[in-house]
Amino acid sequence: MQPNPTLAMRGQIAAIILVIELFFFVLIALLLNGVLMFLSDWIRQKAELVKKLRPVVDSVNATTASASKGGAPLPGISENKVVQRMAQLPVQMRAVEKNVERGSSRVASTVIELRARTVMVQRIVKAFFLPGLTPRQQKPLSDSERPGSSARLGEHASEEETRNEYLQAAAPQKDLQTIGSAQRKDASLH
DSSP, X not given: OOOOHHHHHHHHHHHHHHHHHHHHHHHHHXXXXXXXXXXXXXXXXXXXXXXXXXXXXXXXXXXXHHHHTTOOOOTTTTTSHHHHHHHHHHHHHHHHHXXXXXXXXXXXXXXXXXXHHHHHHHHHHHHHHOTTTSXXXXXXXXXXXXXXXXXXXXXXXXHHHHHHHHHHHHSOHHHHHHHHXXXXXXXXHO
């Protein structure tokens, strides 16, 4: 039996294609291994840099902590300029914070004083130009001036006078003005 020539030719073509695919897969695997090797070497170098940087970071942290507590920087650390600068930072921040607080308290006191003077000037102008509209403060009555006190009863004051005095002393200023204006209206109608 003779092999089929077309079948033999197709088999050889398939074998060549399989060898080419295998070659490309091996080439891709070698390239990937090379890239991973260089990447792992780069990461190892960076890890060594981090290991070298860690003592510096620890010294910066220790110096910052001692400076924030008000202590002197730790001995032997002051050789590094970064550590020196970091040690000065909390002290400078505290000074800036004090200046800001001092300035804000000045501004607050100035605003309070300005508002108080503005209100004072408004009330003076109102009292000067509109004297009837300003509320008057009543001074407290002494025991002898209070209605119904023992001093007034000794004078044999009438009951009606005592009641009127008590009502006038107890009534608010606004009510007295309302009562006074109502009495004026009644008087003008009669």
